[in-house]
Amino acid sequence: MKFDNIIIGGGLSGLTCGIKLAEQGRKCAIVSSGQSAIHFFSGSFDLLSKVDGKEVKNPLEGMKSLASNHPYQRVGLENISRLVEEAPQLLVRAGLNFAGQADQNHYALTPMGVMKPTWLTIDDFSRFFHNDSFPWKKAAILNFSGFLDFHTLFVQDGLKKFGVETQVKNFAMKEFEAIRRNPSEMRSTNIAKVFDRGIIIDEFAEKVNELSKGFNVVILPSVFGLFNKNVTAEIRAKIDKPVVLVPAIPPSVPGIRSQILLRKRFEELGGTYFLGDNVEGGTIENNKLVAIQTNNHGDIKLEADQFILASGSFYSKGIVATREKLYEPILGLDIDGEVEDSEKWLDEKFFNDQPYMHYGVKTDKQFRAMMNGKPIENLYVAGSVLGGANALKEGSGAGISLLTSLHVAEQLLK
Structure with missing residues (x-):
C-alpha cells in the first residue's frame, strides 16, 4: 500500500500531524498500537507551566529562557507564536472547543484540589485566573455511590x-445499580454511557439540585459525554447553580471523546487509521525510509514518500530502556542522551529532574531523524519522542506534541 505520508503513532501528536496534512490533500495513514496518552487527559493542554521549578505566567515569554536544544527553541519562537494560534483552530475543526491564551496561563482545578497552571482547557471544565482563591465560598462535592475513582476528600482538603x-x-440512582455491584464496572466510561442515552439527565439534575441546596457551587466528577459531547451542556443547563467538573482517575471520559473526534476528523478527510497495529521495522535505501513492516500486515509493506515518527516516549514504548541500554525500538535511531551509561540516566533523589526524561530521538534542524550520525532524508520526528525537554517537570507535554507536529507538517508541505 502506498501513501503520501505515513505517521507512526496515533496519539495527540500523530493525529495533529495527520489532520494538518490531510487538510492539505495529502493521502495519509496513521499506524497506532492502541491507547494513547490522550486517554489520561486531565481536561487541559499545557504549553509551559514551569521553568527551573518556578511557575510561568506567560509561556511565550518563559520559552525564551529554555535551553537551545528544547523542542520549542528548535521550532523557533517566531514559529511558536504563530502555531499557538493555529493549534486551537485545528481542534475546533475536529469538534473540540478549547479556551486559553498562550501569553497568559490560567488555572485548572485538579483531582488533588490544587490549582494547576495550564494553556488550553476543554469546555467541559472551568477555567480559573487565580491560584490562591476559589470564586465560591460554599461548595457541595457530590459523587456516585460506589464510584471509587473520584477522591472527594482530596478535593475537599x-x-x-x-x-x-x-x-x-x-x-x-437505580440506573447505576447493575454496574455498582461490581467495583471494576463502576468506572467513568460506564457511567458516561448511561448518561449518553439521555434518559436520566432530568432525574440526575433534580437530585443534584436537592443535594446542593444552601451551597454556591456544585463539584462533580467528569463522567459526562463519552460519545455525546452535548451531555455536559445539557446537565449544566438543568442544574440551578454553577457546576465545576473535576477529572477522575483515568480512563478519562473527555480524553476518550477527544481521541474519537480527532480520529473521526482525520478519517473524514480521507486518512487511513490502522488501529491495534505495531510497526516492527522498516526498509532504508539510499538514506531514505521507503517502507515499514507492521505486525498486522505481515508481508504487505506500507510505503510512503515521507514518514513521521510520533511514537511517544517511554510510556508509549517509543523509547525503551533495559538494564544495559536505552534505544529506539523500530529502526534503532540515534538517541540524544547518555544511552550507554545507565548510571547517568537517574538522579538518586526521586523528585529531582531526572536526566532520562530529557532523552529522545536525535534529529537535525529540520527534525529529520538521525541514524549513525546522518539524517534519514524523509523520516521526520514529532511529539514526546523528541529529546530536550522534561515535559512532566515543565508542564509542556501537550504543547510539544501539538506544536512540533504542526511544524513538521509544515516542513513536509513546503
Whole structure:
C-alpha cells in the first residue's frame, strides 16, 4: 500500500500531524498500537507551566529562557507564536472547543484540589485566573455511590486551603445499580454511557439540585459525554447553580471523546487509521525510509514518500530502556542522551529532574531523524519522542506534541 505520508503513532501528536496534512490533500495513514496518552487527559493542554521549578505566567515569554536544544527553541519562537494560534483552530475543526491564551496561563482545578497552571482547557471544565482563591465560598462535592475513582476528600482538603466551606455527599440512582455491584464496572466510561442515552439527565439534575441546596457551587466528577459531547451542556443547563467538573482517575471520559473526534476528523478527510497495529521495522535505501513492516500486515509493506515518527516516549514504548541500554525500538535511531551509561540516566533523589526524561530521538534542524550520525532524508520526528525537554517537570507535554507536529507538517508541505 502506498501513501503520501505515513505517521507512526496515533496519539495527540500523530493525529495533529495527520489532520494538518490531510487538510492539505495529502493521502495519509496513521499506524497506532492502541491507547494513547490522550486517554489520561486531565481536561487541559499545557504549553509551559514551569521553568527551573518556578511557575510561568506567560509561556511565550518563559520559552525564551529554555535551553537551545528544547523542542520549542528548535521550532523557533517566531514559529511558536504563530502555531499557538493555529493549534486551537485545528481542534475546533475536529469538534473540540478549547479556551486559553498562550501569553497568559490560567488555572485548572485538579483531582488533588490544587490549582494547576495550564494553556488550553476543554469546555467541559472551568477555567480559573487565580491560584490562591476559589470564586465560591460554599461548595457541595457530590459523587456516585460506589464510584471509587473520584477522591472527594482530596478535593475537599484542597478547597479548605482557599477558605471554602465544603460538604461531601454520595448518592445512588437505580440506573447505576447493575454496574455498582461490581467495583471494576463502576468506572467513568460506564457511567458516561448511561448518561449518553439521555434518559436520566432530568432525574440526575433534580437530585443534584436537592443535594446542593444552601451551597454556591456544585463539584462533580467528569463522567459526562463519552460519545455525546452535548451531555455536559445539557446537565449544566438543568442544574440551578454553577457546576465545576473535576477529572477522575483515568480512563478519562473527555480524553476518550477527544481521541474519537480527532480520529473521526482525520478519517473524514480521507486518512487511513490502522488501529491495534505495531510497526516492527522498516526498509532504508539510499538514506531514505521507503517502507515499514507492521505486525498486522505481515508481508504487505506500507510505503510512503515521507514518514513521521510520533511514537511517544517511554510510556508509549517509543523509547525503551533495559538494564544495559536505552534505544529506539523500530529502526534503532540515534538517541540524544547518555544511552550507554545507565548510571547517568537517574538522579538518586526521586523528585529531582531526572536526566532520562530529557532523552529522545536525535534529529537535525529540520527534525529529520538521525541514524549513525546522518539524517534519514524523509523520516521526520514529532511529539514526546523528541529529546530536550522534561515535559512532566515543565508542564509542556501537550504543547510539544501539538506544536512540533504542526511544524513538521509544515516542513513536509513546503
